[in-house]
Amino acid sequence: MTRHPVRTIFAQVFALVLACVIVPLTLGLGVLALSPPPPPPTVSIATYVDAYRTKSDTRLALTISSSPPSFWSGGRGQAENLIGASLASGVGLKRSDVKVVITAPSMYGLVPRSGASERGQMTIIDVPASLRITRAGPAFDMNRYLRSEEVRMPPFIAAIRETDGRFLQLQPRERPPTAWQLRLLTIFGLSLLLVVPLAWFGARRWTNSIRRLATRVDGFDSQDAGPSVVKPGDADEVKALEHAFEALHRRVRVQIKERLQMLMAVAHDLRTPLTSIRIRSEDVEQDLRAGFRKDIARLERMVDGILAFARAQNPKTGGGVVDLRQLVADLVAEAVARGDHVTLIAQPALVMGDAVELSRVIDNLLQNARRYATNSLVKIENSGGNTILSVIDDGPGVPETLISRLTEPFFRVERSRSIDTGGIGLGLATVKAIIESHEGHLKFRNSKEGFTVEIVLPALQS
Structure with missing residues (x-):
């Protein structure tokens, strides 16, 4: 590939x-x-002055504590000293009662150069032309100038020591997204x-x-793997996976075929010695002959069960229209003639299939009902394009933990292993194989009405 x-x-x-x-x-x-x-954020000293006076501001967060902040002691840079002096002048306090620290000095070129630890360069941005300093005479008030609303400063935290000894701290609030x-x-x-x-x-x-x-x-069965689902544009790994599944299906199909051929060969080969034993049993004494015949009949039923199971695994193709109601009615009439208590409630129902195989299915279910219950009810209904055949008996039912195993070959709920009380465990396995070959499915459940076996088949529209 x-x-x-x-x-x-x-x-x-x-x-x-x-x-x-x-x-x-x-x-x-x-x-x-x-x-x-992006331009760096800026503030004005006037905002801090107003917040101090009103003790509230939407742009600044105010906190009061009895102890000074961590930056209260220690020297400050030139820019912070200028801002602190202007703020102290604006709130009417001593310069020593106000300390300022710029929150992000590196964004504004305020980090001192190497060898000049206190040479912070003051940066004032967005100053209108009317407020720019052109000449500083003796009457020029730098503190008032810096408190102008139009003069923008780098964001800073201010700590102010009030007259009662407490410390008021002002700092910018978290701003909405810029x-x-x-x-x-x-x-x-x-x-x-x-x-x-x-x-x-x-x-x-x-x-x-x-x-x-x-x-x-998921749709693989023992006969057909179905058509390929890989499209031309699918990945190579998907194509390889499909080829691997196809190869696995072929191997499984060969193994199933070999197993069934072995079962059929063994069953056929047993018929010849059984016939010889039956003939020779005629020569034994009268009191032993009945026992021989009973054992031979048991072996023949086992052989017939194995052959029926093997044939069900290789269903015949084709079939015809089957009047399911008439087929079931005939089998129920035979059961009633044998003395079984069976009631039939049936709607008209036509399905495609093999009448002989479907008869084997219904007969098996009626035998189970006769073996484990006293009364049974057979119902045929049409619903949603399907025909539903139900066999309901008044027996003890099946433990919920064992229902999923009912169709396993050679599995029996009855543990005695006696063929007279429970067959050889291939009946429901054969039923399942036949129903699935008719594109139907089999269900079991315990209900108030009794133990129910439900067969769902595609309905043929009349």
Whole structure:
């Protein structure tokens, strides 16, 4: 089998994963490369002054504690000293009662250069032209200038020692997503819109082919593996898996055929010595002859059961229209003539099949009802395009744990192993094989009405 690398599941999964990684990365990097960098967030000292006076602000978080914050002690940079002096002037406190720390100095060029630990470079951004410093005379008030709402500062945390000795701390609240963050979320959403359909299409393609193959394997029987379900575009692994299942089916079919041939050969070969024993039993004494005949009859029933089971595993093709109601009525009449208590309630029902094989099925079920119960009811109904034949008896039923084993060859609920009380355990196995060859199925259940055997066959529309 010629292998095409792009048709293997490995290659397709690898390509899909690669696409799911490359597409979002390419889209994200493209947007980031073409977009301007986000501006750093800024605040104004006037906001802090208003929050201190009103003790509330939607933009700042206020906390009060009896102990100073961790940054209260220690030297500050030039930028922080300027901000602190302007804030202290604005709230009317001493410069020593206000300490300020910038939360992200590296974003604003405020990190001191090497060798200059206190040389923080003050950065004031977004200053309107009307407020820019052109000349600083003796009357120029730097603190008032920095408190202008239009002058933007880097975000900072301010700690203010009040007159009662407590410390009020002000810091920016968590802000809603910025335009830059929303842009990143948009990139993520677009990536999902591109990748999810691609991943869904790939997964659907692979699982569909595997699901078709699973359905075919589930429908395997001893005679037919069914038509191929692999399509030209399916992966090579799926095609190889189907070929492996077909080979397995052929091997299983050969083994089943050999087993059945052995059973039939043994059963046929037993008929000759049984006939010889029956003839010779005529020469034995009268008091022993009845025992010989009884044992021979038992062996013949065993042989007949084995042959019936073997024939059911190799059903005959074809068949004709069977009037199921008439067929069952004839068999019930024979059972009543033998003294059995059987009641028939039947709707008209036509099915396609082998009348002889179906007679064997119904006769087996009636024999079981006679063996384990006193009264039985046979019902024939039509429902949903199917014909349902039910045999209900008033016997003790079957333990729920054993119902699933009723159709196993040589399995018997009755443990004595006596052929007179329970047969040889091939009756229901033969029934199941015949019903399945007619495209039907067999069900067992315990109910208030009694133990029920239900046969469902495709109905033939009259």
